Amino acid sequence: MERTSHAFKESAVRALQDATLQMALGNMRVGFVGKRQKARERLPEFERLCDLARDIKDHTLKHLDFYLEAFEARVKAQDGEVHWCRTPAEARQVILEICQRVEARTVTKGKSMIAEEIALNEFLEANGIEPVETDLGEYIIQLAHEPPSHIIAPAIHKTREQVSDLFFEHHRQYGKTRRLDETRALVDEARQVLRPKYVAADVGITGANFLVAETGSVVIVTNEGNSDLTRTLPKVHIVTASIEKLVPNVEDVWTILRLLARSATGQELSTYTTFASGPRQEGELDGPGEFHVVLLDNGRSDVLGTEFQDILRCIRCAACINHCPVYRAVGGHAYGWVYSGPMGAVLTPMLIGIEEAGHLPNASTFCGRCEAVCPMRIPLPRMMRHWREREFEGGHSPPTFRRGIKLWAWLARHPRLYGPVMALAIGLMARLAGRRRRFRVLPLAGGWTGSRDFPAPEGQRFMAMWRARRAARGGP
Amino acid sequence: MMISKAPIRVGLFVTCLVDLFRPSVGLAAVKLLEDAGCVVEAPLRQTCCGQPAYNSGDRRDAKAIARQVIDLFEGYDYVVVPSGSCGGMLHEHYPRLFADEPAMARRAEGLSARTFELVAFLTDKLGLERVDARFEGAVAYHDSCSCLRELKVRDQPRRLLSTVEGLTLAELANPEICCGFGGAFCVKYPEISTRMVDEKIEDIRASGARTLLAADLGCLMNIAGRLHREGDRIEVRHVAEVLAGMTDAPPIGGR
Numbered sequence: 073m074e075r076t077s078h079a080f081k082e083s084a085v086r087a088l089q090d091a092t093l094q095m096a097l098g099n100m101r102v103g104f105v106g107k108r109q110k111a112r113e114r115l116p117e118f119e120r121l122c123d124l125a126r127d128i129k130d131h132t133l134k135h136l137d138f139y140l141e142a143f144e145a146r147v148k149a150q151d152g153e154v155h156w157c158r159t160p161a162e163a164r165q166v167i168l169e170i171c172q173r174v175e176a177r178t179v180t181k182g183k184s185m186i187a188e189e190i191a192l193n194e195f196l197e198a199n200g201i202e203p204v205e206t207d208l209g210e211y212i213i214q215l216a217h218e219p220p221s222h223i224i225a226p227a228i229h230k231t232r233e234q235v236s237d238l239f240f241e242h243h244r245q246y247g248k249t250r251r252l253d254e255t256r257a258l259v260d261e262a263r264q265v266l267r268p269k270y271v272a273a274d275v276g277i278t279g280a281n282f283l284v285a286e287t288g289s290v291v292i293v294t295n296e297g298n299s300d301l302t303r304t305l306p307k308v309h310i311v312t313a314s315i316e317k318l319v320p321n322v323e324d325v326w327t328i329l330r331l332l333a334r335s336a337t338g339q340e341l342s343t344y345t346t347f348a349s350g351p352r353q354e355g356e357l358d359g360p361g362e363f364h365v366v367l368l369d370n371g372r373s374d375v376l377g378t379e380f381q382d383i384l385r386c387i388r389c390a391a392c393i394n395h396c397p398v399y400r401a402v403g404g405h406a407y408g409w410v411y412s413g414p415m416g417a418v419l420t421p422m423l424i425g426i427e428e429a430g431h432l433p434n435a436s437t438f439c440g441r442c443e444a445v446c447p448m449r450i451p452l453p454r455m456m457r458h459w460r461e462r463e464f465e466g467g468h469s470p471p472t473f474r475r476g477i478k479l480w481a482w483l484a485r486h487p488r489l490y491g492p493v494m495a496l497a498i499g500l501m502a503r504l505a506g507r508r509r510r511f512r513v514l515p516l517a518g519g520w521t522g523s524r525d526f527p528a529p530e531g532q533r534f535m536a537m538w539r540a541r542r543a544a545r546g547g548p
Numbered sequence: 549m550m551i552s553k554a555p556i557r558v559g560l561f562v563t564c565l566v567d568l569f570r571p572s573v574g575l576a577a578v579k580l581l582e583d584a585g586c587v588v589e590a591p592l593r594q595t596c597c598g599q600p601a602y603n604s605g606d607r608r609d610a611k612a613i614a615r616q617v618i619d620l621f622e623g624y625d626y627v628v629v630p631s632g633s634c635g636g637m638l639h640e641h642y643p644r645l646f647a648d649e650p651a652m653a654r655r656a657e658g659l660s661a662r663t664f665e666l667v668a669f670l671t672d673k674l675g676l677e678r679v680d681a682r683f684e685g686a687v688a689y690h691d692s693c694s695c696l697r698e699l700k701v702r703d704q705p706r707r708l709l710s711t712v713e714g715l716t717l718a719e720l721a722n723p724e725i726c727c728g729f730g731g732a733f734c735v736k737y738p739e740i741s742t743r744m745v746d747e748k749i750e751d752i753r754a755s756g757a758r759t760l761l762a763a764d765l766g767c768l769m770n771i772a773g774r775l776h777r778e779g780d781r782i783e784v785r786h787v788a789e790v791l792a793g794m795t796d797a798p799p800i801g802g803r
C-alpha cells in the first residue's frame with residue numbers, strides 16, 4: 073500500500089475541503105459515540121473489566137514467547153500449521169506459496185488489518201490470483217481501489233450515493249443494471265454478487281481477533297457472517313494475525329469480548345463470534361481441508377519492554393478513533409497508511425518508521441479522549457509524546473521548531489533574563505495593539521493569525537505587579 | 549474544611565500565559581485565595597512549567613525546568629495553579645519525568661500531592677461553597693481537556709459559578725470535546741485546529757451564552773481569537789475573574 077503519512081498536513085487540508093467526505097464523516101459522528109456510551113452505562117462492571125482486560129494482555133505480553141509456542145503446539149496437534157513471519161514480505165510469500173500449491177485462482181477474504189498491513193491484495197493480483205473482499209465495507213473500497221479509512225468501518229468515508237454509483241458501474245457485468253439507492257437493496261445486491269464467489273474460491277483468508285494459546289483456536293468476530301463463509305467453503309483457510317493477538321485461554325477471550333463490541337459499535341456482542349480450531353476433523357460436517365496461521369511480527373517484538381509496549385494491548389475496537397476530534401475532522405486517509413486516529417498515531421511510526429510518519433503523533437492536542445475511552449487502558453497521548461521525544465532526540469523534528477523550543481527553554485531557565493526580555497516584549501505588544509487589544513496579523517505567527525485574531529497581552533507581567541505589591545507592603 | 553488554626557501558605561504558580569498575557573487572572577486568584585483565608589506567595593523567579601518543551605519531545609529541557617519549579621515551590625503547604633494544563637503538568641507529569649531518578653521522583657511526588665487547580669482547591673481543599681460576586685448574564689463554562697480528564701475538575705467551577713449573583717449558567721452540547729488549542733498543535737496544524745474551534749464556537753453560540761469562561765488561558769485565547777475573527781461579540785474571560793468579582797478589565801482580546 074502506498075505510504076503518504078509524510079504528507080499528512082496536505083492531505084488533511086484537502087480532506088477538510090472535501091464536502092462529500094465531510095458529509096460522510098458527519099454521519100459517523102452521531103453513531104459510534106452515543107452507542108458506546110449507552111452500552112457502557114448498561115454494564116456496571118465495565119471499568120472493572122477494562123482493568124482485567126489490561127492485566128490479561130500485560131500478562132500475555134510478558135510471557136509472549138511461552139504463549140506463542142503453546143499456541144503453535146495446539147494448532148499442530150489439530151493438524152493445522154503455523155507460519156512464523158518476521159516481515160510483510162515473508163508473510164506474503166508464505167501465503168502465495170500455499171495458494172500456488174493448491175492452484176488457487178480466486179481467494180475470498182474476510183476483513184483483516186494484517187492483510188492490509190502486508191498489502192496482500194496487490195501482491196496476489198500481481199501474481200495472477202484474484203482476491204475477493206467479502207466484508208461489505210472492504211468490498212466497497214476494493215471496487216473503488218481505495219485503502220480502508222477506518223479499522224472497523226473501512227468504507228466510512230463513502231456516502232450511500234457513492235456506493236450506489238460504484239455498484240451501478242461494477243455490477244453491470246453480473247446483469248444488475250438497476251441503480252439502487254436504499255441501503256437494504258445495496259446490501260442485498262452485494263450479497264447476491266458475492267455468493268457464487270464464496271463457492272468458487274479455492275482459498276479463504278481471514279483475520280483473527282484473538283489467538284487462544286490453550287486451545288489453538290482463532291477467534292473471528294464479524295457482523296456479517298462473511299468470515300464464516302470465507303473460512304468454511306474453500307479447501308484452505310489461511311488466518312493472518314499478528315503476534316499480539318494471543319491470549320492465554322477461552323475465559324480471557326470472553327472477558328475481552330465483553331468490551332470489544334461495546335467499545336466498537338455499542339453492541340453487547342458482535343453478531344457472529346467464531347472459534348475455529350484446525351481443519352475439518354473426521355466426522356465433522358464442514359470446515360476447510362487445510363488450516364494455516366500466518367503469524368506476523370513486523371517489528372512488534374522489538375517494542376516489547378519499551379515505552380511503546382502498551383500499544384500491543386490494542387484490540388482494534390476503534391473507540392479511540394471514533395472519539396478523536398482530529399480523525400473526525402480529516403478522516404482516515406489523511407493518516408496515509410493502514411491505521412488511523414490515535415492508535416494509528418502510535419502504531420504507524422512503529423511499523424513504517426518515525427521519519428515517514430512523524431506528523432501522526434504530532435497532530436494531536438493531547439485532549440486525552442482516546443485514552444479515556446480505550447477499553448484496554450492504553451495511554452495513547454503518552455505514547456504519542458514518546459514518539460515526539462524520539463523525533464526530537466533523533467533530530468527529525470523541523471529545525472526552526474527545534475531552535476524555537478530550545479531558545480524559549482533556555483530563557484525559561486534563566487529567570488533573571490526571562491523577566492526583562494518578556495516584560496519588554498509584552499509591553500511593546502500591548503502598545504502596538506492599543507485599545508483594540510488584539511492583532512489581525514503578527515509577524516512569525518501566521519499559523520495563529522491565519523484564522524484567528526491574537527489577543528494582546530494586558531501590558532504588565534503579573535510577577536512585576538506582585539513585586540510592586542510586596543514592596544508596597546514592606547516585604548522583601 | 550480548614551482544620552488547623554495556622555493559616556494555609558499557598559504558593560501561587562501563576563503560569564507563563566497568565567504572567568505575560570493576563571495578569572488580571574493572577575490578581576483574581578490571589579483575591580480568591582486570600583478571601584478564603586490563605587497566605588499567598590508567588591515566588592518571583594517562576595517562569596513556566598515546561599510544558600511546551602515536554603509536549604514537543606524535548607524531555608531534557610522539560611526536566612531542567614521542572615527541577616526549577618520543584619525547587620521554587622518546595623516550602624508551601626499547597627501549590628495552586630489557575631490552569632488545568634499547567635496544574636496537570638505539575639500534578640501528573642513531573643513525577644513521570646523523574647521516574648528514573650528516585651530522589652527527584654520523591655520530590656516531584658511531593659509537589660504533585662500538594663498541587664491543585666485553583667477552583668478545585670477552593671472547593672475541595674478549602675471547602676468554599678459560595679463566592680461573593682456579581683456578574684450579569686448568561687455564561688457558558690468550557691471544560692479544558694486537562695481539567696476534565698487529567699484533574700477530574702468538572703462540577704467545582706459550575707457549583708461556584710451558580711452562586712454568583714445575576715449569573716445564569718448555560719451548558720454546551722458537547723462539553724467533552726477539545727477546542728483545538730493543543731499548544732504548538734494550533735500553529736502546526738492550523739486548519740485542523742480551526743475546524744475544531746469552529747465546532748466549539750457553534751456550541752457556544754447555540755448555548756445562548758454571552759460570556760465564555762474556562763480555567764485555561766490557552767483555550768481562552770484560542771476561542772477568543774476565533775470569535776473575534778468571526779466578528780462575534782461573545783466575551784471571553786478566565787473563570788477566576790468572575791468568581792473574584794474582578795471583571796473591570798476588558799475581556800480577553802478586547803471587546
Ligand code: SF4
Pocket residue numbers: 335385386387388389390391392393415442445446447448449450
Ligand atoms: S487503542 Fe484502545 S481504543 Fe484504540 S483501537 Fe486499540 S483498544 Fe480500541
